[in-house]
Amino acid sequence: MSDNDLQWRGISPRYRTELMVITGIAWLVILAASSLPLWIVGPGDFVSGWFIVSAVALVGLGVIGFIPRRVRAMGYALREDDIVFRRGVFFQRIVAVPYGRLQLVDVGRGPIARALGLAQLSLVTAAASSGVSIPGLPLAAADELRDHLIALAETRRAGL
Amino acid sequence: MAQGTLRDAADATGGQWHRLHPLTPVLQGGVVVVAVATAAVLILWENLILPTLLVSFGVNDELPDQELWLFVQYFLGWIALALVALVVVLVVVFWLQWRVHVFRMDDDVIDVKKGLLVKTWRQARRDRVNTIGVRRPLLPRLLGLAKLDIQAAGADANVVLEYLPVPVAQDLRRIILQGDAADTSDELDEKPQREVDVPLFRYVGSLVASLETVVLCVVIITVTVIAVVLGDLAVWLAVVLALFVYVVYLIERTVRWGNFVVDSLSGDLRVSVGLLSTSVETIPPQRIHTLEFSQPWPWKIFGWWRLNANLASQPGAATNKAPEHTVIIPVATVAEVMKTVRLGMPGMMTGETEEQVHELLSQPRKRLVGGITSPQRARWRVPFSAHLTMAALQPGLVVMRRGILTSRISVTPLTRIQSASVSQGPWHRALGLSQVELQSVSGPVSLRAKALDTEEAQQWWEGLNVATHAAVSAVGSRAPRKAQT
Numbered sequence: 001m002s003d004n005d006l007q008w009r010g011i012s013p014r015y016r017t018e019l020m021v022i023t024g025i026a027w028l029v030i031l032a033a034s035s036l037p038l039w040i041v042g043p044g045d046f047v048s049g050w051f052i053v054s055a056v057a058l059v060g061l062g063v064i065g066f067i068p069r070r071v072r073a074m075g076y077a078l079r080e081d082d083i084v085f086r087r088g089v090f091f092q093r094i095v096a097v098p099y100g101r102l103q104l105v106d107v108g109r110g111p112i113a114r115a116l117g118l119a120q121l122s123l124v125t126a127a128a129s130s131g132v133s134i135p136g137l138p139l140a141a142a143d144e145l146r147d148h149l150i151a152l153a154e155t156r157r158a159g160l
Numbered sequence: 161m162a163q164g165t166l167r168d169a170a171d172a173t174g175g176q177w178h179r180l181h182p183l184t185p186v187l188q189g190g191v192v193v194v195a196v197a198t199a200a201v202l203i204l205w206e207n208l209i210l211p212t213l214l215v216s217f218g219v220n221d222e223l224p225d226q227e228l229w230l231f232v233q234y235f236l237g238w239i240a241l242a243l244v245a246l247v248v249v250l251v252v253v254f255w256l257q258w259r260v261h262v263f264r265m266d267d268d269v270i271d272v273k274k275g276l277l278v279k280t281w282r283q284a285r286r287d288r289v290n291t292i293g294v295r296r297p298l299l300p301r302l303l304g305l306a307k308l309d310i311q312a313a314g315a316d317a318n319v320v321l322e323y324l325p326v327p328v329a330q331d332l333r334r335i336i337l338q339g340d341a342a343d344t345s346d347e348l349d350e351k352p353q354r355e356v357d358v359p360l361f362r363y364v365g366s367l368v369a370s371l372e373t374v375v376l377c378v379v380i381i382t383v384t385v386i387a388v389v390l391g392d393l394a395v396w397l398a399v400v401l402a403l404f405v406y407v408v409y410l411i412e413r414t415v416r417w418g419n420f421v422v423d424s425l426s427g428d429l430r431v432s433v434g435l436l437s438t439s440v441e442t443i444p445p446q447r448i449h450t451l452e453f454s455q456p457w458p459w460k461i462f463g464w465w466r467l468n469a470n471l472a473s474q475p476g477a478a479t480n481k482a483p484e485h486t487v488i489i490p491v492a493t494v495a496e497v498m499k500t501v502r503l504g505m506p507g508m509m510t511g512e513t514e515e516q517v518h519e520l521l522s523q524p525r526k527r528l529v530g531g532i533t534s535p536q537r538a539r540w541r542v543p544f545s546a547h548l549t550m551a552a553l554q555p556g557l558v559v560m561r562r563g564i565l566t567s568r569i570s571v572t573p574l575t576r577i578q579s580a581s582v583s584q585g586p587w588h589r590a591l592g593l594s595q596v597e598l599q600s601v602s603g604p605v606s607l608r609a610k611a612l613d614t615e616e617a618q619q620w621w622e623g624l625n626v627a628t629h630a631a632v633s634a635v636g637s638r639a640p641r642k643a644q645t
Binding site for chain 1: 449472577578579580581582583584585586589597599600601602621625626628629632633
């Protein structure tokens, strides 16, 4: 599905760290939940409980280990008339949003992203399902891209 | 402060406060009073009046309830006094309510103030008004009154004027919309023109000839066979129950959706719906982002189609229990569909495209020029609908088709497409397939074509992006004023 004519810009490698920390926290919670039978029954009496916990831990490690590949698959390209965003390894999606369709551009930052100096750029059109948000942009780049997109949207605005 | 009751819509524009129709509080709160009074009269009638009458006519010699009789006799004066007092209090409360329920309209805003104890003040900016619906519930309708539902852009930003005499409501609606109407057409021919009138018989027929009925019939036959085999007829009770629910469903649907009419009014579509309570909504063509013709399988025999639309901005639809007007026509013939498409997307279709869409409606497997369809191997991904899936780029618009149990054909002008995507899951990729999807404003219609050849889909998507941009920039120079969500 890759298109070689496009000048793809990648996501900052630091986004890997952000995604890993967030995913890691989520999987720790799941791991804690899966260990619940052990606490209730007692670790010594319930051997298969250990299997569950280790299976969960293994899947979690797999998911986290896969993150660099996922981040590599993300990218965006600014073309003359539209912005193209691609993502996904198993479930690939590539969206083109014409500049004239942008209603607003949102820069959002979670606590971990802030610590890493990253930001997420969300593009909003009149359609809720467009759903384009470009994560893992360095803050300065995100701000610059936002201003650039808004300026473009302004000149090519075509109403609804 | 108020200038008096609004009798003529032309008076409303001055920015002075006006009261609504005096029956408003009665219609809003009086229903409860009427219900209580009816219940009281019914109790008296059953226990006292009817037996007394029967005794006096000699039909029955059983005396009425003695205790109640004595009670009424003894306290008659007090009861009468209490009733009078209650009526007086109600009248005063209603009158006060009516006095404080006022609205005002000037060139910029529309305000509504109401409430005796809990006061509310709502304001809508006139330049943000999208749609105005004239709604006529059963009781006000009998009294010649209507509710004006003014919807502005933004969630829950609607202002409701209830109740006004019908002609005043209609005039007011026109006055508020005039700012917008003025720049679309100068010669306002105000006579609405009847375009489509769905006969009640056809609507009920369309309900009966539905997938639900087929399922119900299958269930009934199965249950019958089981009942006969087992020799136990008690199972049949479930069938009776199911049939009862089915009939209730038919009636409910018919009352809500019966009497469906589409008019055209100075370029706008006006949709009226409801057998007892009528609801009218005017839809300017620029709000229609995509149209979909859908045909549940049993409708093929009659050649009927349902017409749905994704409409830009319909805020507050849930707050005032207005029916969603995303249904443009619940059941239409091919001729009516084509007529409505011409009205809803004026000048967006070339004659050739129109002919092709027309043919698509009668020949469901036709492949359009410039359309891409699923390859043979797509049967492994979508076994039943592979031969139907199609995406076609036409001059100025996109035509898509999908679905086997319910055929769905959608028409989307390029100037309304928000974004376009190509996607692919593992199963798709193993077969070298991709899915194309267009994003439109939210609504019942989704625009996607599954299981297309990856290479073809990619090319089609690129072509679409170029065409969309060309169409958008051609329109961009004369961007409509009503560009909002």
